[in-house]
Amino acid sequence: MDWKTFLTVFHVIGTALGVGGATFAEFFYLKSVRDGAVDPMEDGVLKITFYVLRIGMIFLVLSGFGFLLFYRLTGQEASLYNPKFLAKLTIILILFLGAIFWQAKKVPLWLGGAGSLTSWYAALILGVWRGLEASYLNIMLFYFLAVLFIAFLLGILRKLAGIKP
Amino acid sequence: MKNKLKIINAFVLSAVVTILFIVAMTMLAEIRPIIKDWLKITFSHHWTGKGILAVGLFLALSLLISFLPQETKEGAVRKNLFLLFLVSVAGTLVILGLYILETFRFI
Amino acid sequence: MSLLLRYNLIGHVVLGLLGVIVFYAAWLALLKQNFSLKFLRFLSGAGLTFFLLSLLSGGYYYVQHYGNVVKPIIKAGRYPWAHSVIMETKEHVFLFLPFLAAVVFLVFWLLGERIGEEPKLKRPLVFLVGLIAVLGIAILMAGITISGAAR
Numbered sequence: 001m002d003w004k005t006f007l008t009v010f011h012v013i014g015t016a017l018g019v020g021g022a023t024f025a026e027f028f029y030l031k032s033v034r035d036g037a038v039d040p041m042e043d044g045v046l047k048i049t050f051y052v053l054r055i056g057m058i059f060l061v062l063s064g065f066g067f068l069l070f071y072r073l074t075g076q077e078a079s080l081y082n083p084k085f086l087a088k089l090t091i092i093l094i095l096f097l098g099a100i101f102w103q104a105k106k107v108p109l110w111l112g113g114a115g116s117l118t119s120w121y122a123a124l125i126l127g128v129w130r131g132l133e134a135s136y137l138n139i140m141l142f143y144f145l146a147v148l149f150i151a152f153l154l155g156i157l158r159k160l161a162g163i164k165p
Numbered sequence: 166m167k168n169k170l171k172i173i174n175a176f177v178l179s180a181v182v183t184i185l186f187i188v189a190m191t192m193l194a195e196i197r198p199i200i201k202d203w204l205k206i207t208f209s210h211h212w213t214g215k216g217i218l219a220v221g222l223f224l225a226l227s228l229l230i231s232f233l234p235q236e237t238k239e240g241a242v243r244k245n246l247f248l249l250f251l252v253s254v255a256g257t258l259v260i261l262g263l264y265i266l267e268t269f270r271f272i
Numbered sequence: 273m274s275l276l277l278r279y280n281l282i283g284h285v286v287l288g289l290l291g292v293i294v295f296y297a298a299w300l301a302l303l304k305q306n307f308s309l310k311f312l313r314f315l316s317g318a319g320l321t322f323f324l325l326s327l328l329s330g331g332y333y334y335v336q337h338y339g340n341v342v343k344p345i346i347k348a349g350r351y352p353w354a355h356s357v358i359m360e361t362k363e364h365v366f367l368f369l370p371f372l373a374a375v376v377f378l379v380f381w382l383l384g385e386r387i388g389e390e391p392k393l394k395r396p397l398v399f400l401v402g403l404i405a406v407l408g409i410a411i412l413m414a415g416i417t418i419s420g421a422a423r
Contacts, residue, residue, distance in 0.1 A: 061289065061293065062289065062293075065286070065289050065412075068416060068419065069281075069282055069285055069286075072281075072422075073278065073282075077419055077422050077423040078420070078423055079420075080419055081420045081421075089416070093409065096296065096409075100299060100300065100303070103303040104303050169383060172382060173375075173379055173383060176375055176378050177375055179371075180372065180374070180375050183371050184368055187364060187367050188364075191364045210335045212334065212335070212364075213331065213335060215367065216327075216331070219367060223371055223374075239386075242383075243393055246396035246397065246400060247396045249372070250400050253368055254403065256365075256368065257361075257368070257407065260360075260361050260365060261357070261365075264356060264360045264361050265357055267356070268352075268357050
């Protein structure tokens with residue numbers, strides 16, 4: 001197995017754990033608060049989900065920097081200034097800093113959940129969409145609009161599920 | 166407990182002074198090339214010189230301050246930790262500003 | 273680039289990244305109401321070690337190779353500011369990290385039991401640990417910018 005394949009495998013595992021973790025965390029949370037409280041069993045499930053999500057983050061970051069080193073050492077430095085890559089990096093940074101603000105309880109629920117979900121899926125899509133020709137600003141603008149749209153959708157879901165703000 | 170507070174305070178204050186030293190040496194080395202040359206001659210590279218001097222200063226000051234007779238209160242440790250935070254942020258901005266001004270020929 | 277230089281560059285990036293991950297994890301852990309002191313002590317010790325090793329390996333690469341080979345390429349290329357602003361800032365600000373990490377490590381080991389009981393002592397630590405994580409992330413981003421300009 002060459003280095004590129006090895007890094008790709010870990011990057012995909014990290015993304016799968018992260019995207020899956022973020023998706024399940026959101027839906028488990030919605031289910032948990034329907035009755036107005038999170039019981040110990042639900043809390044346990046959420047904790048495991050966040051733990052898996054964080055493992056995904058570590059795999060993603062380590063393999064991501066592995067790719068950067070690979071590009072640097074194989075004469076592909078130009079890839080490091082690719083707009084799609086820079087947008088993906090910005091979104092991952094937003095995700096990481098968002099987690100801190102979430103932990104410090106400085107982020108409202110509607111923004112935290114939407115931000116996390118959108119960020120993970122955006123990173124996935126940007127990683128997979130090979131032929132994407134867009135500028136950094138266009139990608140980031142679309143990302144911010146997507147966060148607001150997902151926040152709106154999650155708001156509707158919460159209302160339908162009878163979850164009070 | 167009193168000893169622990171004293172030791173921590175010594176290291177915190179030393180870190181403050183060391184970071185200020187790094188910033189000052191960086192600025193001086195850019196403004197006065199003779200200092201950069203001295204670092205190069207003495208330590209074979211200016212960056213290595215700054216690093217070695219910083220480590221020496223940090224360890225020496227920490228030892229010195231730990232042996233001072235004054236008592237250390239917890240409030241002082243708290244304030245000095247905040248001071249270390251502020252000095253580090255300011256130091257980063259000063260160094261960044263220095264190189265931006267130098268690169269775009271404002272100085 | 274020789275094999276030794278290659279390993280030093282890889283070591284510098286990986287060890288620095290591990291240091292940042294560890295201090296980021298410490299920042300997250302410290303923000304909880306009930307944090308594990310044992311975990312924080314382990315993280316701060318590991319982070320300090322990673323930063324020191326990253327400093328040594330990066331320093332060797334910088335002194336032996338970057339100045340003579342990579343720097344002229346960047347300065348002659350499309351993005352000369354990647355060296356004159358980004359690299360110059362990075363190489364000096366990186367020197368702050370081991371001292372900041374050492375202070376945090378000592379506080380967790382010598383005053384750890386008091387952090388949970390006294391919010392006034394916890395607050396400056398949250399700021400310091402956060403600063404280490406943020407500076408570390410900024411330095412990583414700087415490294416990407418510099419590497420991308422070396423063509």
